[in-house]
Amino acid sequence: MALEGEFVNAVGWRGWSGPTYGPMEMLYACENVRTLTYGAKLNLPPNAAFRAPGFVEGTFGLECLLDELAARLELDPLELRARNHADADLVDGRPYSSKNLLECYRRAEPHWARRGEVRARSQGPWRHGVGLASQIWYGGGGPPSYAWVRIGSDGRAMVITAMQDIGTGSRTAMAQIAAEELGLPLDRVRVSLGDSARGPYASISAGSSTTPSMGPAVRAAAADAARQIVEIAAQRYHLEERVLSLRDGQVVSADGGSWPLEEVTGLLDDGQILGKGARGPNPTGMQVLTFGIQVADVAVDIETGEVRVERIAAIHDVGRVINPLGAQSQVEGGIIQGIGHTLSEERLVDPASGRVLTQTLDAYKLPTIADVPEIVVDLLDIPDEHLTNLGSKGLGEPPIVPTAAAIVNAIRDATGADVRSLPVSREEMLRALAEAREREKRGAPAAV
Amino acid sequence: MELRQPSSLEEVGGGNGSLLLAGGTELVPLLRDGLVQGDTLVDIRGVVPRGIQGTTIGAGTMLAELEVDPEVPDALREACRLAASPQLRSMGTIGGNLLQATRCWYWRLQYPCFLHGGDVCHARQGVHREHAIFGNERCASAHPSDPAAALLALGTRLRTDRRELALGELYRLPTEDDRSTTTLEPGELILELEVSRPEASTYLKAMDRARWAFPLVGVAAARFADGVRLALAGVAPIPWALDSPAALEAATPLPGTAYKVELARPLIRRALEAVG
Numbered sequence: 001m002a003l004e005g006e007f008v009n010a011v012g013w014r015g016w017s018g019p020t021y022g023p024m025e026m027l028y029a030c031e032n033v034r035t036l037t038y039g040a041k042l043n044l045p046p047n048a049a050f051r052a053p054g055f056v057e058g059t060f061g062l063e064c065l066l067d068e069l070a071a072r073l074e075l076d077p078l079e080l081r082a083r084n085h086a087d088a089d090l091v092d093g094r095p096y097s098s099k100n101l102l103e104c105y106r107r108a109e110p111h112w113a114r115r116g117e118v119r120a121r122s123q124g125p126w127r128h129g130v131g132l133a134s135q136i137w138y139g140g141g142g143p144p145s146y147a148w149v150r151i152g153s154d155g156r157a158m159v160i161t162a163m164q165d166i167g168t169g170s171r172t173a174m175a176q177i178a179a180e181e182l183g184l185p186l187d188r189v190r191v192s193l194g195d196s197a198r199g200p201y202a203s204i205s206a207g208s209s210t211t212p213s214m215g216p217a218v219r220a221a222a223a224d225a226a227r228q229i230v231e232i233a234a235q236r237y238h239l240e241e242r243v244l245s246l247r248d249g250q251v252v253s254a255d256g257g258s259w260p261l262e263e264v265t266g267l268l269d270d271g272q273i274l275g276k277g278a279r280g281p282n283p284t285g286m287q288v289l290t291f292g293i294q295v296a297d298v299a300v301d302i303e304t305g306e307v308r309v310e311r312i313a314a315i316h317d318v319g320r321v322i323n324p325l326g327a328q329s330q331v332e333g334g335i336i337q338g339i340g341h342t343l344s345e346e347r348l349v350d351p352a353s354g355r356v357l358t359q360t361l362d363a364y365k366l367p368t369i370a371d372v373p374e375i376v377v378d379l380l381d382i383p384d385e386h387l388t389n390l391g392s393k394g395l396g397e398p399p400i401v402p403t404a405a406a407i408v409n410a411i412r413d414a415t416g417a418d419v420r421s422l423p424v425s426r427e428e429m430l431r432a433l434a435e436a437r438e439r440e441k442r443g444a445p446a447a448v
Numbered sequence: 449m450e451l452r453q454p455s456s457l458e459e460v461g462g463g464n465g466s467l468l469l470a471g472g473t474e475l476v477p478l479l480r481d482g483l484v485q486g487d488t489l490v491d492i493r494g495v496v497p498r499g500i501q502g503t504t505i506g507a508g509t510m511l512a513e514l515e516v517d518p519e520v521p522d523a524l525r526e527a528c529r530l531a532a533s534p535q536l537r538s539m540g541t542i543g544g545n546l547l548q549a550t551r552c553w554y555w556r557l558q559y560p561c562f563l564h565g566g567d568v569c570h571a572r573q574g575v576h577r578e579h580a581i582f583g584n585e586r587c588a589s590a591h592p593s594d595p596a597a598a599l600l601a602l603g604t605r606l607r608t609d610r611r612e613l614a615l616g617e618l619y620r621l622p623t624e625d626d627r628s629t630t631t632l633e634p635g636e637l638i639l640e641l642e643v644s645r646p647e648a649s650t651y652l653k654a655m656d657r658a659r660w661a662f663p664l665v666g667v668a669a670a671r672f673a674d675g676v677r678l679a680l681a682g683v684a685p686i687p688w689a690l691d692s693p694a695a696l697e698a699a700t701p702l703p704g705t706a707y708k709v710e711l712a713r714p715l716i717r718r719a720l721e722a723v724g
Contacts (some may be wrong), residue, residue: 125714214543303714305707306656344657348553348575357553357575362662370658426654426664427577432708 002032005057011039015046018054023062026289027136029086043354049206051337052397055137056404060422063405064132067412077106077409078112081134081293084424089287097283098384098391100132100317101291107378108132111295111313115413118297122414125303128310129414132295133405139318139394140288140387141212143278146200149178149221151229152272155249155262157182157189159221162196163214164205168396169326173211174218176322177390181222183246200276208290208394211322216388217279223389225275233264284385290398292316294335294404297373300414305429309339309407313376319393320383327395328377334399335375340367342404346423417439453491457609460490460637468492468637471539472507473532474548480557483549496543497640502589505641507543511595512537514542523668527598527681530653533660543638546596546618547630550589550685551662552579562587563685565627572702578664578693581701581708582684583621588702589685591619591629592662596652597681601668605642608632615641619686629686646724652715653681665712669719676723678716683708693720 007020010293017039025033070077082105088095115130122128147161159178165171175189182189192199203213226246233251234241243254250258265273282288297311314331321327344365348357383391408419416439417432451469454460460468467486469475470493478484480516497506500517514539515528519717531537533547549555550563552571560566571579571588581590596615604615610633618638620631632638647671655661666681678690683699693716699709 304711308658348577350554350570350574352570352574353559354638355557357557359553359557360662362551363553363556365656365661368657368659425577425656426711427704430707430710 001030002026002034003028003030004034005036005061007035007037009037009039009054010042010044011046012042012044012046015039015048016053018047018057020047020054020058021059022055023136026090027062027086028084029090030084033090044349045356046399051334051400053135055397055401056338056341059133059135059401060404060408063402064408067131067409068217068418078108078132081420087193094285094287097140097286097288097386098317098319098382099291100291100380100382101293103380103382104291104293104315104317107315107380108293108295108313111376114297119414121299124204125301126299127302127414128297128299129410129412130295130297131406131409131411131413132293133402133409135290135292135294135316135398136291137208137398137401138288139212139290139392139398140282141209141214141279142203142282143213143279144201145203145213145217147174147199147202147214147217147276147277149182149218149223149225149277150272151182151225151265151275153262153265153268153270155182157184157222157225157261159189159191159218160199161202161214161218162194162199163202163210164194166205168205168210168330169323170205170210170214172326173322174214177215177218178222181219182226184249188249208396208398210396212319212388212390212392212394212396215278215322215390215392219277219389220279221275221277223275224277225273229261229264229276231260232267235327236264237265247294270340280388287385288384288393290316290318290393290395292318292398292402294402295408296403296410298407298410298414300411300429302415302433305426305433307343307411307424307429309343309371309373311374311376312403312406313378314399315378315380316395316398317380318384318395318398319387320391321379321381326378327379330395331373331377331379331399334397335403336367336372338352338400339371339373339407341422342407343367343371343423344425346425371418449486450488451491452488453494453694455494457495457637460492460495460635463635466490466635468635470496470541470544471510473536473540477504478549482558483556492637494662495639498541503643503645505542505643505685507540507638507640511537511540511542511545514595521602521643521646521649521670523598523601523646523651523670524595524643525666526651527594527653527666530651542595542641544600545593546615546638547568547632548591548593551592552589555589563589563622563627567676575704576702578662578682578700579705581699582680582688583686584684584700584702586624587622587685590682591684591686592680592682593687594651594653594663594666596687597666597679598649598668599641599643600687601670601677602646602649603644603670603672603677606638607640607642609637609639614691615687618702621685641705644672646672646723650719650722652722654711654715665708665715667712667715667719669716669723671723676720678719681714683712690716693717
């Protein structure tokens with residue numbers, strides 16, 4: 001077997017050519033892969049990075065192709081993906097620091113198995129179907145990333161780092177990490193972010209890297225502070241450090257003794273404890289990646305080309321989950337944004353003047369809440385034992401990667417129509433439906 | 449900018465630089481974008497009737513009031529319900545809705561197009577997936593109103609402060625000599641709508657997302673004793689009455705709007721089935 005892809009990236013008048021070839025080179029165990037990628041300079045605004053740049057586009061192409069291959073081979077699309085699972089990095093043979101994609105596939109089975117029942121809902125012009133697509137992306141984070149944890153004599157902690165929370169909830173995640181390490185309730189941990197003049201240097205909040213980069217530094221800083229507290233308590237209460245630990249806002253000894261944290265830190269009067277943490281390197285000789293799969297249910301009106309996404313199940317392997325509610329929200333956001341560029345969002349440009357025509361929210365159509373389907377989020381939450389003191393990977397980008405391909409594969413399952421470009425506007429859907437009818441008339445086998 | 453709030457029709461005045469304001473959902477964005485200019489806003493809410501009485505609808509009635517009133521024919525209720533967003537429908541009036549400007553991006557971005565008084569329609573040569581399939585020879589813009597198509601199928605008549613006219617007579621295709629899309633005189637006010645009671649009516653709409661989008665194609669059908677009337681939204685520079693389903697074949701789509709003909713076909717069939 002071989003995979004070959006030619007990728008032409010629109011880079012604008014000056015811009016960046018994203019790794020559209022990535023999924024084809026990385027996702028499946030295929031010995032013969034050839035990709036050719038070039039950036040096309042166009043008289044258009046420059047291309048810039050946006051949530052898993054390159055992989056969103058590359059996954060749409062590859063994962064639709066996989067479903068067409070499965071149809072030709074008369075193989076179940078999920079089975080085809082499982083059979084071609086990559087056990088090590090395909091480019092240089094490095095082992096993965098952790099990979100639980102097969103477990104993701106296993107958990108996808110119940111969602112995938114519903115397709116008979118979903119198809120049976122078809123009635124009149126409305127055809128229902130199910131599609132899936134696999135996800136691969138980075139998300140390991142890395143150094144240099146630093147944090148401090150300061151504890152005052154009042155027994156309250158402050159996490160200090162130049163990190164930014166750009167709306168993902170990473171502020172809360174950092175507080176949780178410090179609170180757990182210090183054995184403190186969450187309301188006794190505050191977080192001071194975003195000032196590299198008064199706090200230690202942090203890496204950028206981008207590339208699904210904030211939590212995997214900063215979380216380990218915060219944990220190390222909290223552990224450093226905890227060690228200093230234990231040292232003080234050991235001296236004061238004449239105990240060995242190894243029998244002491246921090247729990248529920250107390251310093252606890254193995255023999256049953258316990259002292260409120262503020263009693264111990266209160267010994268410092270106006271002094272304070274400053275724990276410092278740095279994020280270590282990623283594991284040498286290993287590839288750190290994120291994985292997942294999404295299963296979409298859609299309904300298509302084959303006369304008007306209307307597409308409704310009815311349900312998406314998202315199963316992702318991103319290492320340890322710090323904040324389950326925040327993580328679920330991150331996945332929902334990625335999927336909603338994915339539905340946007342799959343069905344309705346399109347930047348239209350006047351070919352003569354080069355001006356963007358879709359400059360307003362009525363012209364550039366983001367999904368509304370009425371376009372959002374039921375979203376089922378299932379995160380494996382298996383810590384990566386090779387990755388840092390935290391075992392967490394990033395989740396910002398993975399959820400948007402497979403959404404378009406899963407929806408378009410579901411459209412094919414429902415209607416037999418091959419959508420070839422995004423967004424799946426009425427004109428594209430009606431074109432694909434007409435092509436499918438034509439193919440059927442000629443007696444050629446439909447794709448499904 | 450001055451705001452006047454007259455309490456009688458005589459005080460409305462009008463004249464140069466004076467803009468009539470009701471819900472403001474249309475006028476304020478046009479002012480903001482520099483598409484209309486003026487120095488005086490005249491709040492007409494005190495002088496334009498509001499509310500529904502039998503078959504008479506005040507032009508100042510909000511879309512949100514029409515969409516829930518059982519006295520209102522189905523086609524108009526459904527067209528209101530499928531228009532805009534709940535917030536906009538709670539502010540926008542039916543009179544203002546009839547007078548909405550096109551969403552053509554070239555017109556909105558102030559290209560010197562035919563509708564703005566220029567020589568060419570930029571949409572015809574450019575990007576025009578949302579544009580017209582009828583009456584598009586000089587200007588391919590599409591009229592954005594859902595309720596206007598419903599009211600056209602319902603055989604609505606209008607009363608202004610100066611005359612009575614059929615809704616169809618409110619609209620005109622822009623010509624070389626006059627680029628406007630309505631026959632309203634400067635300062636003329638729509639006061640009331642007289643909506644016939646059909647035996648059955650419906651409005652069906654295709655749009656790019658589930659809610660809050662202008663129609664790619666909207667189809668209104670109303671059955672009266674003497675037959676069924678059809679009207680379309682989003683297919684011409686003005687709301688477009690269709691004499692018969694077969695009249696769709698006379699469409700003159702552009703390359704990028706050919707799909708609208710395919711889209712209109714099943715919607716017309718379904719609308720006809722719905723009104724029986």
